Amino acid sequence: MSERERGALVLIVEDEAPMRRFIRAALTARGHRVLEAARITEALTVITSHHPDLVLLDLGLPDGDGIELTRQVREWSQVPIIVLSARGREDDKVTALDAGADDYLTKPFGIDELLARIRVSLRHAQRGEGGAAPQRLELGELRLELARREVFRGEEELHLTPIEYKLLVLLATNAGKVLTHRQILNEIWGPGHAHQTHYVRVHMLELRKKIEREPARPKLLVTEPGVGYRLRDRG
């Protein structure tokens, strides 16, 4: 665990004071520093002035749309943004993710879940700065040898089709993060197939059959209903 993951500067954009209070308490207890904003305009000012390491953004704010804020911030900053929203608003989540948000959390959420997401986002942000692409990725008992294009589960080599391999690499490099169907389609098939989500589903099904011990009860490659897929990084 790096320095940043332990003591990051986190901006909470949330209009409900009790919610802010609970998050603040949880984060400061783990050594993070916390900034707070209740409105979009406020949030923009704080982001430009304080350069937080991470933003927790509630989508339903009184003075505007969190998705719009995400778009604006993404024009000049790569600060990780985690979107908070209620169940049943899957479309909003997808829009926010496609607009550049890094991940999302469905309210109500437990504090351990929040901390895990923050950890993953901070790690990915750091890796993005780090530059050099890794030669090998390890996720639980999965091992990807990127240079040789080989995949192992334990000692056993898995035989993936080119598409499955590309999917797995994409998910693994974003391990712990959610990827929307559109993002996956864009990366693997290129733009222009944004609505053919069933392609993704069918290939994911095949991939899952190969990498999961019990494909019907996936532990690793999980579906985020209505949003996309996530490769869990804790296996």
Place this chain on the structure above:
Amino acid sequence: MVEDVERPDPDVLLRQMQEEAVRQRRGKLKIFFGFAPGVGKTYRMLQVARDLLVDQQLDVVVGVVEDHRRPETAQLAMGLERIPPREVSYRGRVLQEFDLDAALARKPQLLLLDELAHTNAPESRNAKRWQDAEELLDAGIDVLTTMNVQHVESLNDVVAQITGIQVRETVPDSVLDEADALELVDIAPEELLSRLAEGKVYLPAQAQRAAQHFFRRGNLLALRELSLRRTAQRVGGDVLGYREAHGVTATWAAGERILVCVGPAPSSARLVRAAARMAAGLRCPWVAASVEVSPARPLGEVGQARLEAHLRLAESLGGTLSRLSGPSVHQAILAYARRHNVTRLIIGKPTHPRLWDRLRGSLLEELVRGSGDIEVHVISGSEEAALAPAPLTRAPPRRSAYGGAALIVGVSTLATLLMQRALSPPDLEMLFLLGVMAVAVWLGRGPAILAAALSVASYDFFFVEPVLSFSASDRSYLLTFSMMFAVGVVMSALAGRLRRQQQEAMSREERTAALYELTRELASTRTVPEIAAIAARHAIAAFGGRAVVLCLEPSGALRPVAAAPPEASLEPRELTSARWASDHGAVVGLGTDTLAGGQALIAALAVGDARLGALALLPPEGRPLTLDQRALFDVICRQTAAALDRARLAEEARQAEVRARTEELRSSLLSSVSHDLRTPLGTITGAATSLRDAGDLSPTTRRELLESIVDEAERLERLVGNLLDMTRLDAGGLELTREWVPLDELIGSALTRMERRLGERPITVALAEDVPLVHVELVLFEQVLINLLENAVKYTPDGSPLRFTARREGEGVRIELRDAGPGLPAGEEARVFEKFVRGSQAGPSGAGLGLAICRAIVEAHGGKIHAENLPEGGACFVVALPIGGAPPPVELPGVAP
């Protein structure tokens, strides 16, 4: 109170009231009726209009007024608002036509529409102006109009007989009879003649000569009498109507019914008109019957077309049509007449020589003999009836058929030469006849006659002394030759008829089979697109060409739903026609009088007052349907409409049920929710305040309190989630955003979300190999599985196994969740899916919404859910889900490795 002794017949009164009701919504029609051009109808109409404008302040607009450059008339029309005419270019000329739509949009109280008998320019919506007037009346606009006696349909041929001029622009008698007022505009013929001489009567240049013939004193006197009589008949009708309404003893011969025999002969048109007149005089129904004798002697195409024209005429004059068949014409007619209480029979005077009757029996005589108390009217027909349509030429046999005939004769000659030794002369002749017969059967009549002639020649040349010459030494061979030829010709005729009969029988059988097939297919479908597709397919199977079925959506939009072939579509103009047809419940387009311009025949699909859509047929080469085909087309339309109506009613019933269920929910919601929301809130508040206020709690107690807060909060969250789902589902009009999803993923995702609550339960998932993608709204359908799992967790012991299975079943997928719990209490298998019903066994509480939500979601997807107890113990929840169409292909082209 009144001297009238009889009470009004209730049926008659009811009819009157209904007519009254229609009339009140409809505009009123007044016709200025004259006996010849120039009597002053237009002038009189304008006078009346001016009076109404001044006296009653009516909103009067001129639609059409033909002032024919008469200054007095023009002056009267001045100052009245006019609907600007529509300009139509036709064959290079620009015609000025009445703009019906502009008039309907303007919607004045009173509209002047001169010349009711006018024929509109082609491409107009209605073929005739009187149809325009009907639309105006339907729209509640009063109409003043003019017409002359020679334009009355039923008097058309009488006028032609008097004046020698056939008038083609006619108005049905019903328009005249149903007009609210008829005003006769009459002047003495002498005065008319003198006005003509002064040049006060406008005559088109090209009609000058005919007009001179027309405006003879004798003619005018006769026409005037006709117009007076027609007006009197109309007035008589009014009186009769009044009498019926007021219970004065009816004077009409009750139960009169007229039957007119219609055939292909041109004189039949006259019979039809006579029957219509007689029926109008007697105010009784009438039937035009055509008889098909079996075995049928096929009519030529010309005859067929003429017969259809006559039947159409009868229909337009208000008669009913009946097609009879029987062993002979008179038997069929008399049988029908007796069955239907016909009192008068109208038949044409025979025109054929008497010898014909001797040979084949006289229809007239048979009818009169068998008629009993039925009156038989014999009416002469004028042969130069104007109705005969352009003769249709039958495709002549191809030249190759004649070649074939020659070839076959050649072969029979060769065969005869070879067998000359073995056979005697009569057998040789037979061989030739055999050839002729073969030609007649295979190649048709013309070639058969050629074959007969060639056979005679060949026989003479090769086999009759002197051989190899066309002369014959023995005179008796002449008889042989002529008999050979005659036999050949007769045989060819017989063979030809046989062939035609066979073809007809086949086509009739095909039609019956097609209808049967249509009915059968329609009966087995329930969705609108399927019904539409079946109708379109059958329409082109029956008529060829292209067909499009349009359905009326609840929004009122008319949308093409199915087409055959699938790429067929309608032009904007045809769509407009379809809209009109659908709105008016009419048949328009090709071969009709309304909107006849296009290539499509369009019929409204309607059942009673319910407008469902339209069926458009574009026959091959834009050829109008024959009357027979029209009848078939009507049947197809009716069947389709009935099927669509059934689908609509089913849908309405379904919606009503959904609404009823929503109501039911709302009422039970309040009572149940308040309790279920407060219970966890109470626990949370209690635990939290203890933590805050109570001083020294043991670490164990603190932990217990905290856990109860978390558990109850989670329970609250689930409850709220369920309530939100239920509200969304019950709001009605739920639009599913369906996606194609592998079932494995749905189950996997649900299990992942339930991971923590399922704990270490053994769970098996067994999906059959052939389970396809399902077409569902992912988030909702996952909720079904989650709720089923939650239910299982709630009601089965911890650690007991669960088993998911799925397999194909018919056109759908059957998903099962089996548990090893105590099973459902007997009798509760169906009740558990109702709202706010909780399992009666002990278990954690909940609002009892989970399974109700499952049912609502599954049903929104068109599926079914039920529960049953397993014989080996435990419960089984079964979701049957239709697949919902063909899954899309899953291979994406062009993926870079």
